[in-house]
Amino acid sequence: MKIESQPLGPGLVLVSLDGRLDISGAALVETQFKATCDAANVVLVDLSHTPFMASIGIRLLLTGAKGLRRKGGSMHLCACDPQVEKVLIATGVHQLVAIHATRDEALAAAGSSSGT
Amino acid sequence: MSALLAESLISSLNVDARIDDITKATGWLGALAEDEGWSQATRFALELSLEEALTNVVSYGFQDSTAVPRIRIECYRLPEGRVAVRLIDNGMAFDPTTISEPVVPASIEDAKIGGHGVQLMRNFLETLAYAREGDENHLTLIAGKPD
Numbered sequence: 001m002k003i004e005s006q007p008l009g010p011g012l013v014l015v016s017l018d019g020r021l022d023i024s025g026a027a028l029v030e031t032q033f034k035a036t037c038d039a040a041n042v043v044l045v046d047l048s049h050t051p052f053m054a055s056i057g058i059r060l061l062l063t064g065a066k067g068l069r070r071k072g073g074s075m076h077l078c079a080c081d082p083q084v085e086k087v088l089i090a091t092g093v094h095q096l097v098a099i100h101a102t103r104d105e106a107l108a109a110a111g112s113s114s115g116t
Numbered sequence: 117m118s119a120l121l122a123e124s125l126i127s128s129l130n131v132d133a134r135i136d137d138i139t140k141a142t143g144w145l146g147a148l149a150e151d152e153g154w155s156q157a158t159r160f161a162l163e164l165s166l167e168e169a170l171t172n173v174v175s176y177g178f179q180d181s182t183a184v185p186r187i188r189i190e191c192y193r194l195p196e197g198r199v200a201v202r203l204i205d206n207g208m209a210f211d212p213t214t215i216s217e218p219v220v221p222a223s224i225e226d227a228k229i230g231g232h233g234v235q236l237m238r239n240f241l242e243t244l245a246y247a248r249e250g251d252e253n254h255l256t257l258i259a260g261k262p263d
Contacts, residue, residue, distance in 0.1 A: 024136070090236055092218075
């Protein structure tokens with residue numbers, strides 16, 4: 001599992017997660033994901049290369065989203081695999097974190113919420 | 117849950133009570149999915165549920181137990197394209213089917229970070245069944261109900 005963080009503007013970061021977000025995958029990306037959420041205000045998470053997500057992944061996303069919300073920021077998810085989206089819906093994440101079909105849609109929403 | 121037919125056993129795997137073996141187990145199941153030609157939905161449901169169930173066993177099953185851990189996973193072919201995975205362990209008795217469904221929180225501040233494993237198993241599986249047999253937990257995961 002790999003993670004790549006790309007700054008897109010002031011406080012706005014695109015995070016690409018590449019690999020299975022299972023218990024071993026989450027352990028590999030957890031530190032950088034948390035650091036990115038700590039440093040940013042709005043985080044856009046591209047899930048187009050995440051074919052699998054278990055509850056450990058939900059834990060990672062919710063921890064990051066909570067931290068962002070506490071400082072007035074937000075998290076946006078985009079380009080989910082249909083089964084991964086089912087995981088997000090089954091755990092209620094979609095009611096707490098915005099899910100966008102494409103990266104462009106997420107960028108538009110994230111850009112306006114970060115004020116850039 | 118009635119006994120699964122012995123002749124429908126596809127494969128079995130013994131694992132140790134350690135985090136690394138969770139990924140080993142889901143990898144084993146993924147290879148079976150390839151060999152058997154399961155649908156994406158069946159494969160995802162079983163890999164997800166095995167990961168969640170085994171995480172519970174490895175993390176908590178032997179916490180206050182003096183037993184030498186024995187964990188075995190069996191995979192069965194069932195009629196009508198269904199697949200069953202049975203997780204057998206000699207850890208402390210734990211019936212995940214009795215865990216109540218978490219309430220969906222109204223806001224992110226109220227959201228619980230953890231506790232989603234059983235919720236996911238219920239959502240993705242056709243059947244989640246538990247039995248305590250002697251000193252063993254037997255958890256049966258069934259997926260693959262045709263649409």
